[in-house]
Amino acid sequence: xxxxxxxxxxxLDDAAGLIAAKALGFFADxxxxxxxxxxxxxxxxxxxxxxxxxxxxxxxxxMVLAQSLGIGSEATPMIAPLALATDGAAITLSTRLGLGAxxxxxxxxxxxxxxxxxESSPLTFSVVFPFSTHNYLLRLWMAQVxxxxxxxxxxxxxxxxxxxxxxxxxxxxxxxxxxxxSAVAVDAGVGVVAARAAAIAPxxxxxxxxxxxxxxGENPEVLxxxxxxxxxxxxxxxxxxxxxxxxxxxxEPAHIGVPADLIAAGLRHVVFHRDSVARPxxxxxxWLIAQMQRWGQVPADADLAAALAxxxxxxxxxxxxxx
Amino acid sequence: xxxxxIDPDSARAALVAEGLAGVDPLEVRxxxxxxxxEAAAFAPDVVVVATESPDRDTIDSLRDASLANxxxxxxxxxxxxxxxxxxxxxxxxxxxxxxxLAPGRVRGVLEVAxxxxxxxxxxRKDLDKAKADLASxxxxxxxxxxxxxxxxxxxxxxxxxxxxxxxxxGRPLGAVAADLLAFAGVLKGDAS
Numbered sequence: 001x002x003x004x005x006x007x008x009x010x011x012l013d014d015a016a017g018l019i020a021a022k023a024l025g026f027f028a029d030x031x032x033x034x035x036x037x038x039x040x041x042x043x044x045x046x047x048x049x050x051x052x053x054x055x056x057x058x059x060x061x062x063m064v065l066a067q068s069l070g071i072g073s074e075a076t077p078m079i080a081p082l083a084l085a086t087d088g089a090a091i092t093l094s095t096r097l098g099l100g101a102x103x104x105x106x107x108x109x110x111x112x113x114x115x116x117x118x119e120s121s122p123l124t125f126s127v128v129f130p131f132s133t134h135n136y137l138l139r140l141w142m143a144q145v146x147x148x149x150x151x152x153x154x155x156x157x158x159x160x161x162x163x164x165x166x167x168x169x170x171x172x173x174x175x176x177x178x179x180x181x182s183a184v185a186v187d188a189g190v191g192v193v194a195a196r197a198a199a200i201a202p203x204x205x206x207x208x209x210x211x212x213x214x215x216x217g218e219n220p221e222v223l224x225x226x227x228x229x230x231x232x233x234x235x236x237x238x239x240x241x242x243x244x245x246x247x248x249x250x251x252e253p254a255h256i257g258v259p260a261d262l263i264a265a266g267l268r269h270v271v272f273h274r275d276s277v278a279r280p281x282x283x284x285x286x287w288l289i290a291q292m293q294r295w296g297q298v299p300a301d302a303d304l305a306a307a308l309a310x311x312x313x314x315x316x317x318x319x320x321x322x323x
Numbered sequence: 324x325x326x327x328x329i330d331p332d333s334a335r336a337a338l339v340a341e342g343l344a345g346v347d348p349l350e351v352r353x354x355x356x357x358x359x360x361e362a363a364a365f366a367p368d369v370v371v372v373a374t375e376s377p378d379r380d381t382i383d384s385l386r387d388a389s390l391a392n393x394x395x396x397x398x399x400x401x402x403x404x405x406x407x408x409x410x411x412x413x414x415x416x417x418x419x420x421x422x423x424l425a426p427g428r429v430r431g432v433l434e435v436a437x438x439x440x441x442x443x444x445x446x447r448k449d450l451d452k453a454k455a456d457l458a459s460x461x462x463x464x465x466x467x468x469x470x471x472x473x474x475x476x477x478x479x480x481x482x483x484x485x486x487x488x489x490x491x492x493g494r495p496l497g498a499v500a501a502d503l504l505a506f507a508g509v510l511k512g513d514a515s
Contacts, residue, residue: 041379047417048374051409072386074400074408130384156359157384159377 002032002222008039008048008057011161011256013179013266014085014207015058016246019255021233029232030225038254041159042129043073049212050076055219056211056226058084062131062288064210065307071297072131077213077306081315082227083280084207084234087198088270089134090182091141092191093174094167097123103194105145108174112152126158126166126175133197133206136291138176141200150295164188178206179266180250180258187262196269203277205284216315227319231278238273278316285311324424326432327367328353329376335443339371342439346431357381369429370396370419371436374412382419394421399433401426407433414440459497466500469507 005027009015018036021027027034037054039045046067048054061080068078093099099107112123127135139149149155158166158175164185166172174194175181185191197204209230216223237246247264250256256263271277285308292298317323326343328351330336336353343351352365357378362370372379388395396419400408403426411417414437420429463485470481485503489496 040375040377041383043379043383043417044374044412047408047412051412053413072383073398129380130386157381159380161377 002225005032005034005056005222005226006037006054007034007226008037008045008054010039010042010045010058011258012058012088012181012207013250013256013263013270014088014272015255016237016250016267016270017082017084017209017230017233017272018058019233019249020237020246021229023249024233024236026229026232026236027226030229032222032225032229034226034229042132046073049078049210050074052212052215055215056209056223058207059210060129060132061205061208061284062133062136062292063129064208065285065288065292065310066131066297068310069298069302069307071292071299071302078210078310079213079216079312079315080208080210080280080285080310081216081223081312081319082209082230083205083278083284084209084230084272086203086206086271086277087196088178088206088266089137089176089197090179090193090269091138091174091176091195091200092163092167092182092185093194094170094172095190095192096170097173099192099194101192103192105141105147105195108142108194109145109147112147116152122152122154123173124154124156124171126156126163126172126177128160128177129157131292131297133204133288134176134178136288136295137197137200137204139291139295141176141195164190167191179270180256180263181266183262183266184258187265198269203271203275205280205288208280210310216312223315224319227315231273231320234273234278238271243267279320280311280313280316282308282311282313324369324428324432325350325365325367326352326369326371327362327365328371328436329355329357329378329382330373331355331376332373332443335373335440338443339436339439342435343432346435349432366394368421368424369399369432371432372417372419373440374415374417379417385419396421399426399429401430401433404430411437415444416440459495459500462497462504463500466503469504473507 007018009018022034022036042060042063045057049057064078064080066072067076093103127138142149160177160181163175163177163181167185168190182193236242247260250263251260289304289307328336328339333355340351340353343349370382372382385392385396399418399420416436418433467481470476485500489499
């Protein structure tokens, strides 16, 4: 057994790889003693990993790139050797907007134009973090129908578990967040799904498993063992015959704490392992950097080569037995 | 200087606010969660937030100035004080400041908040331990009573037997007592 390895996660369906690897004993099979800790915010995960209060975590891929570049926090060189999930996010709009059962971006654009004529306040949308695939998906979805996400609407940040309540209270009119939080809003009758991530940018990079470059350098064998266990966790989570068990596992209060049927509804969209999605492709880091640049998040002098080097497919390949 | 403390643990927030009241001219408010309109009306110079608050990402995102957010904030990291930011994260607290405040004054606020967090966390730990100790004492009493009844032992001998079991197995007295009660339950058919 190694010393205690502390990993953090946020209450989302796409933390399944970590939760399954722990619950099914895949970490233990590798001789690892892993403690999972549920965290309340992405900023706290980022900071805890940076100072070593966590050894690694379920993290937003663009947040990891921003952290390496020192945008939005102190610069900490990071490594992302594994992608944890894709296609799990969705854009959900308030039923109050009256855009019907299958609202479209075009419908939203018309509503925004009407409201502008009536001099109503701009609609407010929520994402989970400034550096998140959710933020970029929402902006892409709006921009493709000519909406300017910085001028025509307001985009704010709110915690995923609170999205449905904010929608119900009329504080926000829509959000883009990972499952099960769209399923929760739909079930509560306050939201309707307008677009799934797969319809906006299929297989877009979303969550990764990441550590600091320093920790990875000091613990290469522990990291490989973690990656092998996580790959098993992802493969298990992806298998259709395991999804029911997975939903029940994620539903536990210590994990997500949402009824299993809602978890299962959201899980139908999440891809964990098939088609090699767990491999952190450098092209995906490039796609994320392009999104960050498009929306003015990256200063002109940023070291983009350093950001690209965060994605470490060679570590994945070694753990997967491909190299 | 106005300080807003956001902490879902209201008792801890009150303790932090009370500690900050001793720092130079200061107006302190504490809330269990972050409310945009309320924060805009109060216009804090410093926001102290518990890292276990789900609202931390919202506060962390207020870095850019906009019409709705005329006073952008940055996370307070004092480079003249190495290790301070790390200690704060470990204590479970983060501070965001409106640009332009003297770092010395903010550091004072953060240090008070950190010490109060540590104090509260220690109190909570002590309380949990006291509860566990009490539960363990009750278990020992019950195990003792069981031995007295089933083996016809005097109270002191029953206790000695438990202590011997504890020493022989190298396990705490409470754990041995709990095992004994559980086994007795199984033998009686309470649990199968």
